[in-house]
Amino acid sequence: MEILGVMLAVLGAALAAGLAGSGSAIGVGIAGEAGAGIMTEDPGKFGLVLLLQALPGTQGIYGLLTAFFAILKVGLLGGEAIEVSVWQGLGVFFACLPIAIAGYYSGIAQGKTSAACIQLIAKRPEETGKAVILPAMVETYAVLALLMSIILLNSIKL
Amino acid sequence: MIPKNGYTYAVSRLKAMANRLLDNNSIIRLWESETFSSAMKLLSETHYAQWLSEMKNENDFESLISSELNYVVSETRSISPDKRIPILFQLPFDFHNIKVLVKDKITRTGNQGRRIDLLTSLGNVSVEDLILAVESEDYRLLPFGLHAVLPESLSIWEQSHDVLMVEKRLDAALFELMKSIAESIEIEGVKKWVRAKIDAENIRNVLRLVRFGLEIGKISSFLHEGGFISKEKLLLLVNEPLEGWGRLVGFADAAMALSEITDFSDTEKSLTELEKSLDDYVTGVLGPYRYDAFAPENILAFLWAKDIEAKNLRIILVGKANDVDKDVIRGLLRNVL
DSSP: OOHHHHHHHHHHHHHHHHHHHHHHHHHHHHHHHHHHHHHHHOOHHHHHHHHHGGGHHHHHHHHHHHHHHHHHHHHHHSSSOOOHHHHHHHHHHHHHHHHHHHHHHHHHHHHHHHHHHHHHHHHHHGHHHHHHHHHHHHHHHHHHHHHHHHHHHHHOOO | OOOOGHHHHHHHHHHGGGGOOOOHHHHHHHHHHHHHHHHHHHHHGGGGGGGGGGGGTTTTTHHHHHHHHHHHHHHHHHOOSSHHHHHHHHHHHHHHHHHHHHHHHHHTTTOOOOOHHHHHHHHSOOHHHHHHHHHHTTTTTTTTTTTHHHHHHHHHHHHHHHHHHHHHHHHHHHHHHHHHHHHHHHHHHHHHHHHHHHHHHEEEEEEEEEETTTHHHHHHHHOOOOSOOHHHHHHHTTTTTGHHHHTTTTTTTTHHHHHHHOOOOOOHHHHHHHHHHHHHHHHHHHHHGGOOTTTTTHHHHHHHHHHHHHHHHHHHHHHHTTTTHHHHHHHOOOOOO
């Protein structure tokens, strides 16, 4: 039973890192394709394109952070071994879900917004400030999900 | 079928290439220029400058415009994930070339000069291949069903000696082909564009043929199926004065084009106004897709916008070269986007 508890926590950590990372990979890929299209015509826009392409990458970092917290919580990253019941393991698993789910979808959505904004700066480079704000709005919901995952992880008493 | 997100690179590249479109300010400056040479000077300050070396003489703006169009079409073709979209755009140019060659063949038998200077290299089939096929009467290698349509058009001429009949057959083949390609692409905006093109052609045909005094049965044979307005509805226009056309087809977006005609009493002027507003109508069909960062329709919209820009430039430069009144020129200018 103790192993099952730890495994549930590990599954949660794996989903947080895996799904949020996948969302980021897809998002960064979409923005990258758009960026390549723009830079073929105007290589001078590399700096702006890189900034916008990097934005959807944060969800992957949030997922990784949550995964670290989760495995730290159940004592898999050094320290003393902690006894984890199935219910506690399930709690850690559920605590990881907000960033796993929101990270995946917000990563893709942010990638699409970044791609659209990369197209915006191709036509109107003077609007770069606004072009960064629009995909940053999507980031809000990934940050909220990260916050909730951390609060939930902290609320589980082991 | 290519997924919608497969167009991200191509659409982004075209958005960057959209900077090659002349903006309204540039068009207005060209239009306001007093002489042809000052208009050409202004044009040489835009990205058209890179084609100045293509000009055969200082008045040869056609080489400038053709070079830009050729470049844009070939670039778009190379980056388009679905090649059928640029092919669809280029098809009318292929059929234009065939019309030129057929007419050339017809007139040459009467010992008149050749007209191949009117051929355009914007088609899918190279001009050289087309000329070779016509010269050798070996049409087997021509694509898009041209191997059948071309000899058929020539045989129609042999039988009827009526250029209108030849044009009718070629137009019917063009729109059938465009419809079938658009259906196979399965992109909403592309299908709408083809339907709008058919509507525009049908309305143009009705107006022209009514002016020729053709009877309703004959006019019907010149209309194409597949537009937003059915043939039956279009034939109702034949016996209606031009003023009432907008009311009869009010259910269709093309009615907007008819509502823009200001002077119904002057047939020549109304035809010119109709030509312009029908082009604007076709442009408008692709308008909403401009705001979708991943829409494949953007490929067609860009090509069409470039074609309209070329039309506008020709109108301005020909107008300036012939001292046409500025207001007349302005009345002919199309919306680019």
